[in-house]
Amino acid sequence: MDVSCDLEVDVNGEEVFMVDKKVICSYAGRINKLFGKSKRGTRYLKVIFHDFPGGAESFELITRFCYNKGKIHEINPINVSTLYCAASYMEMEKSVSGNQNLFELTKKSLEDIRYWTWSELLDALKLCQNLMPVASSSGLIDKYLDSLIGRVASSCETSPCPSTSSADSSGLRLSCDSKSTESLRNSVFRATWWFEDLAAFEPFLIEILVKQMVSKNLDHGILSKFLFYYQKSRFAAVKSMDEKCKTMETVIEMLYLLDLSCMPFKTLFGLLRITLNLKISKCSRNKLESMIGSQLDQANLDNLLLTSPVGSSYLYDVNLVLRLLKSFISKGACCVPLTRLRKVASLMDLYIAEVAPDPCLKPSKFLGLVKSLPESARDSYDAIYHATVMFLEVHSGISEEEKLKVCSGLNYEKLSSEACSHLAQNKKFPSKSAGQALISQQVKLKSLLQETNQSSPYLDSPCSFMETENMSTEDQQIVLYAGKLDLSTENEKLKEHLQGMQWRVLELEKVCRKMQNQMAKMLKSRVSSQNNARSLPRLCS
Structure with missing residues (x-):
């Protein structure tokens, strides 16, 4: 054969x-489209591939196939991936001039994938990277993964004993271990061996x-x-921050596809702590915070006490924390069960007490924490x-x-008397x-007195509760028991009025307690008298 x-x-x-154009064009449709009609001997032709699968080693396999008149020594799990991708890239799906079709040869070889060992399947997937x-x-890749997932799924019913060290070992085999003490370990192994x-x-x-x-x-x-x-293993293996970020983003994106109830909350928070030192994408960070926020009722105070970002x-x-709270009630407070809502409210009370002494905390942030949950969340x-x-x-x-x-x-209204x-x-x-x-x-005392059907002289003043009940909030802040007070100034007269009102509140509380005790005694004596009356014998007339 004339080769040039x-x-x-x-x-x-x-x-x-440096190859013979005619020989390569006879098998590779991609080259044939480019130079098939060009005349030999005019000048050297050149083609540059920037993304040839497998690089120079892969191209050499293709040229050997072409120069060997469409014959190849062997197609096996070790080289089939490279040959398949190179044949696909060079458009060798259709034979040129009736020659052997490399793509069809590799495709036929892939039909035997079900007979590959677990090790061969893993090696083929790694090569695909x-x-x-x-x-x-x-x-x-879809062909390989379909086979791999099938083996993983079937291992839930059979106990796999894969060996990655021997190419002759079978990917799966039935367990011969029947000891009851080993059953738990084997069940865990069946689920996580891969x-x-x-x-x-x-x-x-x-x-x-x-x-x-x-x-x-x-x-x-x-x-x-x-x-x-995977996240832990990958972080131990790679050093580059870019690789760690990519790993973390992939893990978060995939976790976001899963059912949240299947994930340990503590582990999710562990991921969050790791991301604080990584520059992952905003989208991935939002998804992680959304997953954590939706389960915020499982958190504790230590989880939330994360140091502020650098700067x-x-x-x-x-x-x-505000973003986590927003995620928790993202579907509306009415959709969150009251028990979960109150657990988060108790947690937030602890958190707010921790951050309140921070001199750099802005009033707007403090108020945002307090008002992040509806009033019904707190008794x-x-x-x-x-x-x-x-x-x-x-x-x-x-x-x-x-x-x-x-x-x-x-x-x-939800403050105790001591707090007021x-x-x-x-x-x-x-x-x-x-x-x-x-x-x-x-208001509380008036309501309490009304429940006991009693009245108090302290509530019969010219500016009693019944008058302030229909007033606006600002008027109620100004109009108190004895009339209008100028609460915008800090003077001695105002202090005297406040002290007087405080004394009246305390007196009213004493009156209420006294009336409650009296009512309790009356009820007790009435019950005892009825019991005594039933126990007396009837007198003969």
Whole structure:
């Protein structure tokens, strides 16, 4: 055969090959389209490949096939992936001039994939990582993963004993261990035996793998465990921050596809702590926070006390907690069971008490934490009141207007008598807040007295509760028991009025307690007299 080297082929910048154009065109449709009609001997032709699958080594296999008149020594699990992708890239799907079709030969060889060992299947998949994107677009990766997932799924019914050290070992075999003491260990092994083998794959391959496993309805709990295992293994193996970010983003994206109830909350928070030191994408970070926020009732105070990002002045990452709270009630507070809502409210009371003494915490952030949950989430606002006391003591320099905004987070109706009394004497609080607290106490006492069908002389003043009931909030802050008071000024007269009102509240509480005790005694004596009357014998007339 007349052979001449009239075609120069640059393969991915790795190596340059001088080949016979006529020979290559006889088998490769891609080259034939480019130079099939050009005349030999005119000049050297050159083609540059930037993304040839497998690089120079793969192209050399193709040239050997062409120069050997379409014959190849052997197609096996070791070289079939490279030959298949190279044949697909060079458009060898159709034979040129009736010659042997390499693509069909490799495709036929892939039909025997079910007979491959587990080790051969893993090696083929690892090799595909260097054959992208052709390995994906040609469907080769899907073929391998379909076989791999089938073996993983079947291992739930049979106990696999795969060996990655021997190419002659079978991928699966039935367990011969029947000891009852080994049953638990074997059941765990049946579910997780493949973790270590697959942890060596690149993130993009893990993404394709998990998506296919989800589509085939594999257990979400096992998949989440694998993803957590993969993250730890991958972080121990790679050093580059970019690779760690890519790994973390892949793990988060795949976890987001799974059922949240199958994931350990503690492990999710562990991922969150790791991401604080990584520059992952905003989309991935939002998805992780959404998963954690939806289960916020499972958190504890230590989970939330995360230090603020670098460059921030405040101590703890309050913005993160606010985002988690937003995720928790993203579907509306009415959709969250009251028990879960109150668990989060109790947690937030502890958290707010921790962050309140931070001198760099802004009033708007403090108020945002307080108002992040609906008022129905709390039976008592005493904890919020004590946190507000700490906040105002540390932030004594804020304006009166800002103090009022901070106090607007309090529900005065859900404050205890002790808290209201303390508030009325606390000079750090605005006067209007003190007035609101006292009015709230008056409302409670009036309601209590009405329940006992009793009246009190203290509620019969010209400006009693019945008059203030229909007034606006601002008027109720100004109009108290004895008439209008100028609560906008801090003078001695105002202090005397506040002290007088506090004394009246205490007296009313004493009256209520006294009446309750009297009613209890009356009821007790009435019951005992009835019992005695029944026990007396009838006198004969």
